[in-house]
Amino acid sequence: MATSPATPRAPRNNYGPTTPATSRVSATISHAVQSSPHYATTRRHSLYGVEDRVIIDPGSRIWKVGFSGEGRPRDLFYAGGSSGAPLWRLRRAVDPVERAEEDRILELRLEDCLRSVFHDSLLADPKARKVILVEHPLLPLYIKEIIARILFENQVPSVSFAPSHLLSLFAVGRITGLVIDCGHLESVALPIFAARPLFPQIQTTPIAGSHLTSHLRALLLLFATYLPPPTSLSTSINVPAANRATRVPQEVLTDAVVEEIKTRCCFVGDVLDSSTSQQQQQQRGETRGGDDDLGSEMDIPPSDSSFTTGSEFGGGASQPDSEFSIITGSRQSGDASGLAGGGGVGRGEGYLQALANMYKRHSTATDIQMRVMPPPAQQTGTGRGTLIIPGWIRERATEVLFEGGDVDESSLAEVVLDALLKVPRDLRKTMASSILVSGGTAMLPGFIPRLHAEIVRACAPPPPPPSPSKTPSPRHEKPMYDKYAGVRPLLPYFAILNNPNPPLAASERAKANAGKAPAFAPAMLAWVGGSLAGALKTGGAEVARERWDEVEQSQNMADDSMDVSDDPLREGPRKSILPDWTRMPLPMGAPPANANAPTVSVTSA
Numbered sequence: 001m002a003t004s005p006a007t008p009r010a011p012r013n014n015y016g017p018t019t020p021a022t023s024r025v026s027a028t029i030s031h032a033v034q035s036s037p038h039y040a041t042t043r044r045h046s047l048y049g050v051e052d053r054v055i056i057d058p059g060s061r062i063w064k065v066g067f068s069g070e071g072r073p074r075d076l077f078y079a080g081g082s083s084g085a086p087l088w089r090l091r092r093a094v095d096p097v098e099r100a101e102e103d104r105i106l107e108l109r110l111e112d113c114l115r116s117v118f119h120d121s122l123l124a125d126p127k128a129r130k131v132i133l134v135e136h137p138l139l140p141l142y143i144k145e146i147i148a149r150i151l152f153e154n155q156v157p158s159v160s161f162a163p164s165h166l167l168s169l170f171a172v173g174r175i176t177g178l179v180i181d182c183g184h185l186e187s188v189a190l191p192i193f194a195a196r197p198l199f200p201q202i203q204t205t206p207i208a209g210s211h212l213t214s215h216l217r218a219l220l221l222l223f224a225t226y227l228p229p230p231t232s233l234s235t236s237i238n239v240p241a242a243n244r245a246t247r248v249p250q251e252v253l254t255d256a257v258v259e260e261i262k263t264r265c266c267f268v269g270d271v272l273d274s275s276t277s278q279q280q281q282q283q284r285g286e287t288r289g290g291d292d293d294l295g296s297e298m299d300i301p302p303s304d305s306s307f308t309t310g311s312e313f314g315g316g317a318s319q320p321d322s323e324f325s326i327i328t329g330s331r332q333s334g335d336a337s338g339l340a341g342g343g344g345v346g347r348g349e350g351y352l353q354a355l356a357n358m359y360k361r362h363s364t365a366t367d368i369q370m371r372v373m374p375p376p377a378q379q380t381g382t383g384r385g386t387l388i389i390p391g392w393i394r395e396r397a398t399e400v401l402f403e404g405g406d407v408d409e410s411s412l413a414e415v416v417l418d419a420l421l422k423v424p425r426d427l428r429k430t431m432a433s434s435i436l437v438s439g440g441t442a443m444l445p446g447f448i449p450r451l452h453a454e455i456v457r458a459c460a461p462p463p464p465p466p467s468p469s470k471t472p473s474p475r476h477e478k479p480m481y482d483k484y485a486g487v488r489p490l491l492p493y494f495a496i497l498n499n500p501n502p503p504l505a506a507s508e509r510a511k512a513n514a515g516k517a518p519a520f521a522p523a524m525l526a527w528v529g530g531s532l533a534g535a536l537k538t539g540g541a542e543v544a545r546e547r548w549d550e551v552e553q554s555q556n557m558a559d560d561s562m563d564v565s566d567d568p569l570r571e572g573p574r575k576s577i578l579p580d581w582t583r584m585p586l587p588m589g590a591p592p593a594n595a596n597a598p599t600v601s602v603t604s605a
Contacts, residue, residue: 053534054124056117057134057164057527058147060086061184062440064527065117067124068132068534073527075121079113083255087113088143090185090206107146114150127155134530135161135540136181137190137202141580148578152548161579162540163197165190167529168438172497172517177434178423180416181526182401182441184209187412189419191431199581201422205410207401209441215400216266217258219393222352224248227386229374245388251375252387261389262397265368268446269395271453272362356392359399365391398444402454413454420487432490433509436497442522449501452494459488498522541579551577 052067061084066073079087087109093099118126131151135144144161151159165179169192180189187208191198226248367390374385404411410418416435420428437448462480492506495514505511520528 053130053132053160054117054122054126055132055134055527055530055534057530058113059183059440060088062523063113063117064524065121066527066531067122068531070531071528072524075117077116077121079109084259085255086184086210088140092140103142103146106143107150110146111150114147114154118154126151127157129156130158130160131156132160132162132530132534132540134164134167134526136183136188137163137165137197137199137581138186138188138204141578141583144578144580148543148548152545156545158542158544160540160542162530162533163190164438164526164529166192166195166197166540167527167533168436168525169195169529170532171520171525171529172436174434174436174497174517176430177436177497178416178419178431179436179438180412182208182412182437182439182447182522184440187415187439187441189415191419191423191427193427193430197581198423201419203410203415203419203422205408205412205415207404207409207411208439212398212400212441213258213262216262216393216397217253218352219356219397220253220258220261220387220389221248221250222349223356223390223393225388226252227388229383229385248387249375252372252385257370257372257387261370263443265370265389265394266397266444267365267395268398268444268450269363269365271450271457272358272399355396355399359396360390360392363392363395365395367391368394398447401441402450411454411458412451413458416451416455417458417484417487420490421484428487428490429493429509432487433493433495433507433513434497435495436517436525438522438525440523448496448499448522449503452496452499452503455494456491459484459491459494461485461488498525543577547577 052069055064055066055068055073057064057073058079061078061080062076063079064073064076066075078084088106093102118124118129133144133147148159165181165188168179168181169175169177175195176193178189178191180187185206185208187205189203191201225245227245367388370387370389371384372387402411402413404414420431423431437451442448462482493509495502495505495510497513497515497517498520499515500519502514505514
């Protein structure tokens with residue numbers, strides 16, 4: 001097919017084929033910045049423009065950073081290094097000297113993180129980028145003050161502080177709802193009405209990702225099986241794997257290994273029947289069946305072992321390359337009934353043993369083999385060791401998130417219901433039908449449907465008291481305390497916006513809301529909301545660098561004029577410019593409907 005030569009088109013009036021010559025002012029003569037020859041203004045809305053704000057979501061473990069207007073972060077990284085250690089914890093040192101040392105170490109680590117954000121992750125100049133900080137509602141003020149100081153020392157134009165719960169609602173196109181954030185250190189439920197967070201109704205619990213990690217580590221130490229690498233190839237052929245099986249060494253369960261097991265192997269099972277659970281918990285393996293007699297001595301842990309929390313284990317090893325394989329019909333994992341006959345079992349092991357007896361009968365998950373690095377004392381073997389993870393641990397380790405403890409350790413369902421109880425009555429139906437789940441712990445498969453089922457089960461009326469066998473006493477007995485009787489009428493209206501598998505709705509309101517949120521990952525909701533807020537040129541309270549410098553200068557002058565000792569815990573006036581809802585009055589809401597209504601006086605004749 002012949003083609004005619006292309007005829008040159010005449011250039012348009014507003015476009016030249018060559019780059020127009022422009023006179024640029026030298027930086028030494030004037031500070032004026034000339035525009036690009038192809039743009040009419042210095043602010044270019046392009047890939048290399050400076051209008052997009054930097055969105056930073058600083059979690060205690062994982063940071064998510066990127067630019068506004070984008071649908072996903074540019075980078076995610078562990079702030080505490082490859083081991084995944086959190087930057088801060090819920091506790092703080094009491095001694096002033098120790099606290100000052102902790103703050104100094106935290107400041108150095110935050111400097112490294114923020115330097116990595118701009119120079120490694122985003123490749124952006126901090127002097128030309130405004131920053132939106134996605135803050136947790138309970139983020140301590142001293143941490144926000146350290147982050148703001150580091151950013152302003154790097155000449156950031158301004159820093160905006162936006163609540164993470166509110167931004168999560170923005171990401172799904174809502175301004176009213178009940179947001180529960182299941183993070184690493186704690187889980188927080190916060191009602192939001194008309195884009196105004198109701199901070200007095202906030203509810204929190206320490207049952208979160210770190211609690212699950214400690215519980216999972218304890219279960220693996222007691223019930224998992226470790227196969228060390230054979231010393232030679234002939235040993236791997238001649239010696240059976242059951243003879244080489246030992247108890248899991250603590251050195252194998254590093255923080256990286258436990259985190260990989262939690263994120264890649266664990267999932268949330270179905271709801272357990274409370275009556276069946278109590279019945280089977282009472283029937284602790286007093287008698288053993290024929291199958292239980294097949295267990296070897298590796299199923300019984302040593303008598304000197306005790307329940308150990310995750311904070312007592314150190315994980316300094318790097319994250320190994322793990323390989324998983326499914327074990328069909330395997331009996332390598334320790335049988336919980338074997339623990340019942342073991343002597344010298346401590347109180348913590350007895351509790352875990354009762355859980356094992358109950359959960360093994362309610363689990364159909366398959367055991368999994370995981371290739372792990374052997375301890376340093378076993379480095380002479382061939383290859384890697386094998387960690388056998390029982391299937392019931394994979395499925396039922398997450399039950400700790402839905403089992404409430406004492407007053408300070410409410411379950412996730414109780415946190416949601418307690419927040420609803422504190423909300424005004426006319427807002428409860430709206431909040432109950434607009435529940436949003438965010439946070440990294442909510443990424444576990446089956447987490448959100450299980451949370452909905454737990455909320456419905458917690459609202460159920462308490463069981464009736466057992467009928468007395470004898471003649472009842474003539475005095476009147478007090479009824480059983482029913483904590484959630486006030487929210488029981490909301491059962492038909494409960495709906496989770498980002499539920500991937502919503503149940504059949506019992507009301508039109510629940511049907512219109514359940515599962516209608518965009519398919520963002522729960523861990524990304526807050527960052528996506530911050531990206532949307534930055535693209536719309538909105539956000540929370542903004543602190544400009546000029547204002548920060550003024551307060552800093554006034555504070556330095558006050559420190560020079562006052563002859564006082566250097567107290568690291570002294571509150572300075574600089575902290576008053578940072579937003580803190582615990583120290584400032586809440587914004588006034590809408591005026592009452594009858595505020596301007598004329599008053600009518602009625603006089604009696």
